[in-house]
Amino acid sequence: MTKAKWIWIGFLGILYAGFWAWYGGNGDPLTEAEGEELLSRMEQMYDLDRDEAPAGSMLRNLADMIPRDDGREFYAVNLETRKQGPEAIAAEEEYTGRVVPLLLARGSHPVFLSEPAGLMLGEYGNEIDRVAVIRYRSLRDLIDMILDPAMTDAREYKYGALEHTEVFITRPTLTFVQVRLMVGLLVLALAWAGLAVIGRLEERKSAGDSAQSVPLLGRDYA
Template sequence: MNRAKWIWLVGLGLIYAGFWIWYGGNGDPLSEEEGLAMLAEVERVHGVKLEDTPEGSMSRNLRDMLPHDDGKEFYAVNLETRAEGPAALEVEADYAAIVMPLLLERGGHPVFVSERVGLMLGKYGGEVDRVAVVRYRSLRDLLDMIADEKMLEGNAFKTTSLAHTEVFITRPTITFVQVRLMVGMVLALIAIAGVAVIGSIQARRAHAATT
């Protein structure tokens, strides 16, 4: 394999290594001091003291998570009930336009979004319109995102679009969502195609040089 092909393959390898490191999911856990400081920043940005929030609020639940943080990725399962009226649907896109960039720059992204079409078992699901599963790189990234001042506008849109939402945090025991594998396979296909293109270009140049 000649130099041009090696440069191509090494370059793609470095891109994948950089993606692997950035995508993370196995970082250092938050210390209690760092976690409380981040929660204090959330309070400052949103203008709400933790002690003034009701039982079950995000601030209280996240504070309870701090002693158990392991620095690893997790998935938030959102059970959403839409508000009534056309305005609710209109602002959903506005909310996504704010939140998606904040998620992506911190290694987070939606994994699964689905509309309810019926019930199989139980009654609670009848109150749920949509289920969304979102990957977060770490609790640190989640707190950092919530403390971003852009979330103030995002929360306003969310409040308008949803009548109620329940969110709980999970770590999968079985999953077929392998983002690193998918990115690796895409880069592998690009690598093969690139090597073929480089070989073809070099072959044409060699043929032209001999004629």
């Protein structure tokens, strides 16, 4: 294999290793001191006391989760009831435009977005307009995003778009959402395509060098 091909493979290998490290999902759990510091910042930012926060509030639920954190990735399942009208649609678009960059900056992203098509069992589904599943790299990343000033500014648009939302956190026992595998397959496809292109360029260069080395008849009989 030529030097150019090794350089191409090495470049893609480093690129994928960097992606793997950034995507994470198996980091260190929050320490007690770190969790306490983050909760105190949330209390100050939202002017709330965790002991007085209402049941079901984000501050109360996160305070319960921190001692059980394992540092791993998880999925937040959002059950949303949306507001109607052009103002709500505009607020939703603005909120999405602000939040998605905050997610991606922390190795997090939406993995599923769907609207109900009917009921199979029960009646609670009648109150749900949309289901959204978001992958978070860690609990640390989730809280860091909540504390981001840009997220604080985006809250008004979330309230302008949603009538009500319920969110619970889960770790899948079975999933076919394999982002690392999909990116790895993409890198392999790029590697194959790049090697093919490099090979053709090298063949053309070799053919050109061979043509230039053939002596001209005029020169042979000069």
